[in-house]
Amino acid sequence: MKIGMLVLCSMFAVPVLARQPVLFDWFEYSGKDTVFETPVPEGSYRNPVLAGFHPDPSIARAGDRFYLVNSSFAFFPGIPVFESTDLVHWRQIGNVIDRPSQLDFDGLGMSRGVFAPAIEYHDGVFYVVNTAVDSGGNFLATATDPAGPWSDPVWLPTIGGIDPSLFFDDDGRTYLLNNDAPVGTPRYDGHRAIWMQEFDLAKKQPFGPRKVLIDGGVDPSKNPIWIEGPHIFKRDGWYYLNCAEGGTGPQHSQVILRSREVWGPYEPYGNNPILTQRDLPGDRVHPVTNAGHADLVEGLDGRWWATFLASRNYGGVHYNTGRETFLLPVEWKDGWPMILEPDLEIPYVAAGPAFMSRTETQAPSTGNFTWRDEFDKPELDRAWMYVRVPKQPWLDFASHAGQLSMRPLSEALDTLRNPAFLARRQQHTTFEASTALRVPVEAGTEAGIAAFQNETHWYFLGVRRQGKRMELFLEKNGGEGGRIVATTMLPASDSLELKITGDAADYSFGYDAGRGWQWLKQGEDGTLLSTDVAGGFIGAVVGPHARIAPNERNGADK
Structure with missing residues (x-):
């Protein structure tokens, strides 16, 4: 079963609140690891298979x-x-x-x-x-x-x-x-x-x-x-x-x-x-x-x-x-x-096995590839996961055709409940993840793209309205709580593209506000997203995220 807004609505009798949703136009993930550049001979396969x-x-x-x-x-x-x-x-x-x-x-x-x-x-x-x-x-x-x-x-x-x-x-x-x-x-x-x-x-x-x-x-x-x-x-x-x-x-x-x-x-x-x-x-x-x-x-x-x-x-x-x-x-x-x-x-x-297919490709399960979700289907692609179990409907594909509509929640990435965040596995040491979104209009709404390992280790590249301008920010949590490590003010715009790139321990965060790609912050420490630093048994994930700003959360979603 694929989980979308219509499915969630049928499972939870929770009203959708008045706060306006954030609209994401697409999400793209691309990986290019050196170990995956080696040609695969006829009759062979590539490891890992997943x-x-x-x-x-x-x-x-x-x-x-x-x-x-x-x-x-x-x-x-x-x-x-x-x-x-x-x-x-x-x-x-x-x-x-x-x-x-x-x-x-x-x-x-x-x-x-x-x-x-x-x-x-x-x-x-x-x-x-x-x-x-x-x-x-x-x-x-x-x-x-x-x-x-x-x-x-x-x-x-x-x-x-x-x-x-x-x-x-x-x-x-x-x-x-x-x-x-x-x-x-x-x-x-x-x-x-x-x-x-x-x-x-x-x-x-x-x-x-x-x-x-x-x-x-x-x-x-x-x-x-x-x-x-x-x-x-x-x-x-x-x-x-x-x-x-x-x-x-x-x-x-x-x-x-x-x-x-x-x-x-x-x-x-x-x-x-x-x-x-x-x-x-x-x-x-x-x-x-x-x-x-x-x-x-x-x-x-x-x-x-x-x-x-x-x-x-x-x-x-x-x-x-x-x-x-x-x-x-x-x-x-x-x-x-x-x-x-x-x-x-x-x-x-x-x-490979003697009975292995000679015509299928292993991507996007492994190897170097580009994967893109245009959010033009009536349900969520199986590549996406939620962080814990959703208790209320905060996304849908029906209200805005061809877009992912995500309602911001007061839950942030450091919650022990379910934030408004869709997670896709990071499958490469060298990768790029990007998305296009409509910049939130409501004051107090923050949205963007996140790289997440667990509730205490993550990056969030987000945008929020500041009067007639918009503020782009990078928030980082390396186990000591979230803190802003970079900001920039930009002219107001309806749409914005954001991206995260990773190359082993080197993570960078960029944006395109209509004038080509620029970097907000480069050379950030990606090891905080590694399992040995963050602890536990999982790997890093990336995806779109929307939240209510911390100073406006009192009473939100109640």
């Missing part, structure tokens, strides 16, 4: 189609669902969380909300299990059509922890796995366990005894941290337990264990990890880091493939594009899967 903030991929096959879901944390709609016929070219077809009644993220930081969904397909039904962190706990959602509608969450109150997944055995039994605290008191920070319990599909609840399959990790003597993201799959009579280990940062890895019995005991592979980048030189060119959280699937030709998360860094530790979805083939050796041999770098270009 560039920009697409973490924690989980994959399932249904017939000749593949379906993939990602974490979305406190963004809405949540848990995007992608479809592919060849594992390389992906198209978003829906969201598991697409109705405000399903979940509520008010009061949460952006890196809370929905973590690490796992998707499975069984007997004509799609299943997604997930954890709504600080917003309900573990739950199950189902659909007969992966495009939706998906069911309301079915809560699983008897299990704690995170990262649940389902395994459907060939004897008709179903099992629920998840990460949770170990038995007794954890021995050290990051000491976790993988648990399993049988699951009743009819009642949609686990039952019977829970058992620890892994305590700590593959080598408990080394005090391994954050064993998580468990999946079980079966091949040639072996049950394989596939998990992430080491945390989702630079020490991230993927490990594998196997057993002849579903309840174990599980024997770890002697050549673990089967995927990591943690041992590679830190000064390598265009490094890919944080690799792990893999899910395996069998292709149409019998070859196995792994989807997993990783990040593209600059400056050693910074990544504004978040954790992205990568794809690599799996090589089987003596009954064990290996995603990538030790000391090998994750390739940006790799040989």
Whole structure:
């Protein structure tokens, strides 16, 4: 379901206030990364397959189609669902969380909300299990059509922890796995366990005894941290337990264990990890880091493939594009899967599946491209997200044909609720995002374009009326509250174009008031939009924003 003004109006009986909306004519995003300039040979594909903030991929096959879901944390709609016929070219077809009644993220930081969904397909039904962190706990959602509608969450109150997944055995039994605290008191920070319990599909609840399959990790003597993201799959009579280990940062890895019995005991592979980048030189060119959280699937030709998360860094530790979805083939050796041999770098270009399409392009999922929204459709494009769940209708496409009409709210980008801000993922280290808007007429209305990482780390390039003139300003929040870092007064104009450019840590902010592009501020610190500085688990986003000026917010929207 695509969310627009008409949909929101039907869900909320909230009156539209008198304050005039801000009109945006178009929004354009363009990326040009050096790593994406390398030509892709015939029969090959480009990594990541989903560039920009697409973490924690989980994959399932249904017939000749593949379906993939990602974490979305406190963004809405949540848990995007992608479809592919060849594992390389992906198209978003829906969201598991697409109705405000399903979940509520008010009061949460952006890196809370929905973590690490796992998707499975069984007997004509799609299943997604997930954890709504600080917003309900573990739950199950189902659909007969992966495009939706998906069911309301079915809560699983008897299990704690995170990262649940389902395994459907060939004897008709179903099992629920998840990460949770170990038995007794954890021995050290990051000491976790993988648990399993049988699951009743009819009642949609686990039952019977829970058992620890892994305590700590593959080598408990080394005090391994954050064993998580468990999946079980079966091949040639072996049950394989596939998990992430080491945390989702630079020490991230993927490990594998196997057993002849579903309840174990599980024997770890002697050549673990089967995927990591943690041992590679830190000064390598265009490094890919944080690799792990893999899910395996069998292709149409019998070859196995792994989807997993990783990040593209600059400056050693910074990544504004978040954790992205990568794809690599799996090589089987003596009954064990290996995603990538030790000391090998994750390739940006790799040989694709034998059944890969030779005619489709991977853009705008990855590679260098230009994407433009003319706001001339009756609903919002799937590329857009809200910051948390909207509680009132503040945008529409019907009142002004060919324009996005956005009603300013008193909520600013530092709110823990829902601001009038549309977010599109930053997918490139080098990019440009621009928009054209009708300059607000009402005093006290501010509008423009924002680059946002979370509620404490963002930039806002905005404009407001000042008598017969207009004031352009750049506001910055680097964790210490918003502050104005640049302003300029311009002659009054009906329309204005604004843009943000980024090149690794260098962000610049420009405008065109009818006399060509000029810079308001150049060389701003883009690292404050990087995950390692801002904290959390998400990537940067850009998009249009409108708000009521801080000095006029008392009593607004009430």
